[in-house]
Amino acid sequence: MSSLRPPRNLGRRLDFEAGDAVLHHELLEEQAQSLGRAGRKVEAALAALREHPEGEGRLLLVKAAADAVWGFFVQREVMGLRDRAAVIAEYGIPREVLARLGAR
Numbered sequence: 001m002s003s004l005r006p007p008r009n010l011g012r013r014l015d016f017e018a019g020d021a022v023l024h025h026e027l028l029e030e031q032a033q034s035l036g037r038a039g040r041k042v043e044a045a046l047a048a049l050r051e052h053p054e055g056e057g058r059l060l061l062v063k064a065a066a067d068a069v070w071g072f073f074v075q076r077e078v079m080g081l082r083d084r085a086a087v088i089a090e091y092g093i094p095r096e097v098l099a100r101l102g103a104r
Contacts, residue, residue, distance in 0.1 A: 006039070009091075033088055038072040042091055066100035069093055073101070 029085050045065040069091075073084060088098065 033081065035072075035075050038068070038075045041062075041068045042093075044070045046091060046093065046097075048093070062096055062100060065097045069097055070101050 042065075045061070045068040048062045049058075049065045052061055072087070076082070076087070087093070
């Protein structure tokens, strides 16, 4: 007497779907972590800029803040988050930093 077995390829299809879901979750997790790192970089750059309201080295701090903000905006846009006004208000990004974000 022989035993009845399910088709071998049935389990593979389910494994691929589960693998896709796991990969999708991991990609979303990495995007969130990357966005968080970029946001912390913006916060640190803006804090350094606020600590030096004028004087030597301020221009370098403005440039560093603009670079951090630009990278954060790019990261958000890649993720489909396009509302810059909310980010500018939330982080309190000064005009002198925004002025440096011209075409790159």
